[in-house]
Amino acid sequence: MIGVIKIGKLIIIALTLLLIGGNAFIALGEPDSPIELASDDVKLDNILKHIYFLSSIGSRYPGYPGCEKAANYIYNYLANELGLNTFTLSYRALIPYDQNSTLTILRPIRKTFRVYALSPNMVELCRTPPGGVEGELIYVGKSDIESLKDIGGKIVLIDYNSGANWLYLKNLGAKAVIFVEPEDTTIFEEECKIMDIPVNFPRVIVKRKDAKSLLSLLEKERVFVKLNVDVFWKEVELRNIFSIIPGTCSDLENIVMIAAHYDAYSAVPALTPAADSASGVATLLEFARVLKKNRPLRTVIIAAFSGSAIGMAGARYFSEQIFYRHWEKPLVINGNRGRVSLKGTDIRLIFVLDLSSESSFMALFAQGAFYGWFDWARVGGLEPLLSYFKKIGSYDDRKWIYELYGRKYRLYIPAIFFGERKVIPYTIVSRLPVIHMGEVFNHAGVLALTFYTVNRFCQGTIADTRDKVNPRNLKPQTELVYQLIYTLLNDPDTHVDNMLKSLLHFPSRTAPRGFALLRGRVWYFDEPSLTLRSDWNQVLDKDDIIVVYVRMISPEEGYRHCFISRANATGFFEIPGLKPSGWALGAYPYEIAVFVIDNRTGQIKWATDQGSLGKSLWPHGTTFTLSSMEEASGMKAVNLVLFKCGVLTLHGCMFDPESLLPLKPEEVKFIVLETTTQKVLEQYGVCTSRLHRTLSLIPFRGSYVFLCQDAVFFLPPDIKVDIVLADVRTNVIIGILRNKRVGLGEYRSIKLCQLEFAKNILEVSRRMLENIRDQPTLAGPLDLAEGYYDSALREYKKGVESKDALRTFTLMFKSLYIARKTLSVLKETYSNIATFTLLLLLLLIPTTLVLEKLLFGYSGPKRIASVLSMYILLLAVLAYIHPGFRVLANPFALLSGMLTIISASLPIVFLLAESYSIIREV
Structure with a gap:
């Protein structure tokens, strides 16, 4: 009887499992x-x-x-x-923390919807200014670039499952994007919506039922809205x-x-x-x-x-x-x-x-x-x-x-x-x-x-x-x-x-596994005392907080391996669980950035100093590894210096202008100069994107590359700066920005920066052309350069005026490409002029000696004076008739350099001559 009951029980279990659809084979x-x-x-x-x-x-x-x-x-x-x-x-x-972000229809009706802010871009909350942002609401579907028209200044409603196409909207000057909540999505889509650098661009999502109301209204008439993103740390x-x-x-x-x-x-x-x-x-x-x-x-x-x-x-x-x-x-x-x-x-x-x-x-x-x-x-x-x-x-x-x-x-x-x-x-x-x-x-x-x-x-x-x-x-x-x-x-x-x-059962701070503890302190430079201090309560405002951001920067490992922490009033912070490096086991580099953020407005007011002063305490800059026991156990602290700043973002700047392929951060050299003195700034910072290889799996290739092409600069407030981007491999200029200034806590963005690059390169080319325009001997290269210049200028103007996104992007890259060709031809022309001028200066020396011998034939001190006088006279004649002396920005610097070389070589010539005499005597 008991056996029958047990068998009946097992049959019931088997039937139950089959009913719920389990895919396993049942046996007694x-x-x-x-x-x-x-x-x-x-x-x-x-x-x-x-x-x-x-x-x-x-x-x-x-x-x-x-x-x-x-x-x-x-x-x-x-x-x-x-x-x-x-x-x-x-x-x-x-x-x-998203407290209560809202979207309010201003007209034709008045209605408010709850919307939800996306995760921060690094530490940038993308909070809207007090009062929010207002603009016309338009719907662009999946935001395919071919269909985008007149985006600048708009607030854009876009399908969530659109990959990274929202980045087109950012580059085209949209004020904000509102994603429509999808019925279904994937982790790939989620990854495309967040950047790993502090780019301020409001992004929210609206519930499907509310989006239907908005779309229904948009079908009838124009809609104007106000977006308020209320997020804080x-x-x-x-x-x-x-x-x-x-x-x-x-x-x-x-x-x-x-x-x-x-x-x-x-x-x-x-x-x-x-x-x-x-x-x-x-x-x-x-x-x-x-x-x-x-x-x-x-x-x-x-x-x-x-x-x-x-x-x-x-x-x-x-x-x-x-x-x-x-x-x-x-x-x-x-x-x-x-x-x-x-x-x-x-x-x-x-x-x-x-x-x-x-x-x-x-x-x-x-x-x-x-x-x-x-x-x-x-x-x-x-x-x-x-x-x-x-x-x-x-x-x-x-x-x-x-x-x-x-x-x-x-x-x-x-x-x-x-x-x-x-x-x-x-x-x-x-x-x-x-x-x-x-x-x-x-x-x-x-x-x-x-x-x-x-x-x-x-x-x-x-x-x-x-x-x-x-x-x-x-x-x-x-x-x-x-x-x-x-x-x-x-x-x-x-x-x-x-x-x-x-089993594995011992804690270790160092490689091959290891669980490192990062300790650090944040400093600021006190100008009155000319010292570094960490008593932040003396300089911070009521709503300011110190935010520490640390990430592993290996493209193959460290997926979502980033930590955000808060430093205390003395600048101290502690983050457990970093991966140590070992000399024989590979390096696992980290990047650290520290900011002071106004938690009421979301503004970045201080940033990590990557200039000479900032590196004085932490010589590795913002990139480091934890290898030794001292480093991995926190006994050796990371020290970082902050400076007051504003923020300037260049959208889509890290491209190879010829191949249009994205450049890695280590392939781009940034030079930040003070506009008036053209000296490298002592205090500045820059953040570039380092995306994990996972994003290479995303099937939205056209727009996904824009995820890693922005650069964010932190600049001293109220100082005009020039920024030069160059390819580290070839030393070729990628782009130039001139006369940019930000205020304390101000955020500015340069959209379609290739157009800005083209404009500044064309301005440099224009000045170079003006110097040689009247030289008939340079007719060939001059005609070529002027042709490129005129073509680039036309494409630039078309790009600025275009309201069509695809046409704008096409003209933008075309104008930059031609502008760089113009500059390349002019640089080559100037280089040839400089080389030929130097050759003339060198040939002028034996010419002067021969002429002096034929005309005067003096000897002793009298000959030296005669040679110098004749050299100066011939030099003056050349300066008047030869275009090289008028084209070069500073021909006398070239002359002084040549004379320095000659002076330095004279002792060598003298020694060789003496040695030759001694050898002959022997």
């Missing part, structure tokens, strides 16, 4: 097998209930109300519903939440942590529905319930982390606190059911749940794109764990199929690559870069393995809504993860304890 399992526990105890309905609640409470971007509600929900569930001893660890973080307290499930064994040295993040990311912080993004933490809560009911052999810590959207902040601050500051010295915390004593050595292994219902294909990852590659041969520990999991079931490493108790699952278990073969496993199975919290723990010194759903395209976007959650894909993943983890937690074999004790 043993009565007490983990598969039966998974089927009976891990309830998909419970997981979905958590997902639906967490996606209904508003944005879970760190620091937003939804994130705080999620923390309260998780804490209450663990502490009160499950009755677990639960505690929190807090840290502070700086986030962009907010320092918030974020919580990591932990619960302890004591094991039936009293051994507390092999604690296993199961972790997930409960916050979420999207390109629109205030609009982060994050339904599917809750899959990991929802599964974590269900595992906590099942493990509380069926206590495992080994002690488990359930950990829900915040801050994954802001550079893995929660995992980084936890690792710094527990694995470095409390590795052996316990941290005593008050839990809701008693005090907890926790130290780093207690935690032996960490499992991270980073799941998605977009796919049923899962992988086990230890490395990822956040930190990049490191050599497991130097740290060890991962291979025994992967081998253990392979032995629990049956794994086909060619088809990536894992079979357990008759069920088949799609699972990728990576091979371990050692030595010089720098292969990160995610690149084998995923089209997208994979970043996960396990990377943080592995670099911190405790082995972590992440269960990761690969090829997710919608998770982490504004379209990650509840209707996208697919239980059919989530069910097999939760089953398999539970089976593998529960098997390890309950395996009584001593070899499992030995394996756990052999």
